[in-house]
Amino acid sequence: MPEYEAEDELGPKIADAFQTKADTVHGLRERGMAAEARRRIRRRRQTLIAGAAALVVAVSIGGVWNAVGGPSPVATSGAADSRAEGSGAAGSNDVPKVPDPMTTCPERHPLLTAAGPEAVPLGIGLDLRMPVYGLEACRYRIVPADTMLLGSASFNASTAQQVVDEIKVLPERNPSLPMMDCPTNAIRGTEAIVLRFDTAAGPKEIWVGYDGCGSAGFFTGSRTYGLYAAPLKLFMKGTVRPAGGMYLDYLTGW
Incomplete structure (x- = not known):
């Protein structure tokens, strides 16, 4: 009967342990990379959703503003004339209000x-x-x-x-x-x-x-x-x- 050698049994165990460790590390690496990929996808999706939501809000506000009479992006000549005629209205400090013309000369002065x-x-x-x-x-x-x-x-x-x-x-x-x-x-x-x-x-x-x-x-x-x-x-x-x-x-x- 052959003599039992502890070294013969230890070698395969060590090799098996290293292999198991390698598999574990490899598995963790793959799982980590997968998790990172999933995280990046979620982040990209959130960014796209947030951008779309902001666009919807901006469009909605613009629609409401136009609906209640807000200024259009390009002023027409009529609008420009109206602003020029109203430059002396209350709240404007740049241009003094021109008084109404006087009546004709008084008969008795x-x-x-x-x-x-x-x-x-x-x-x-x-x-x-x-x-x-x-x-x-x-x-x-x-x-x-x-x-x-x-x-x-x-x-x-x-x-x-x-x-x-x-x-x-x-x-x-x-x-x-x-x-x-x-x-x-x-x-x-x-x-x-x-x-x-x-x-x-x-x-x-x-x-x-x-x-x-x-x-x-x-x-x-x-x-x-x-x-x-x-x-x-x-x-x-x-x-x-x-x-x-x-x-x-x-x-x-x-």
Whole structure:
């Protein structure tokens, strides 16, 4: 009978153990790789589902927004015009609201009872730093007991601002006009003009004296500007244009 050798039995067991270990490791590796693959597939599926859900929500919101009157991606010319016309509406601080145009020249005006065209009441005169949006020129006969509106003319914002710009650079007196010495009954003159400007603070005025020997120039109540032809020719048109005047006779180009 052959002698029993422990080594003969141990060798196959060790080999078997290594094989089992290898199979186990290989199986774990395969299972791990399979699990990783499944995890990646799930992740990709979740990403696709989330993206699809976000798209559905975006489309839904867009549909609701359009349904309740939200802006379309491309504005039509009509929509652009509407926004331009409404730029001065409440909530907009960029563009000041242009006041409504003034009515025609009043038949009864403070000028008719004032001491003269230089006597502009407090609060009526225009601060020449203010923006203006329109102009109503009113020519009055100021003879006591025979006062009346002689003529009027309306001018747009551009002309109104041009009149203001021409006046505010003038000196207090035109040195080319003579200093007149005349009787009391000729001091006031027979007529004068009121320039009524549209402003954000309501109508503001400049009174214009060109007849009578008492005063000549543009008066705001706080400032006096000399009488020059450059501003006069901008508004002395139509029924606002006088036939002449004591100081106008010394001016040319009006």
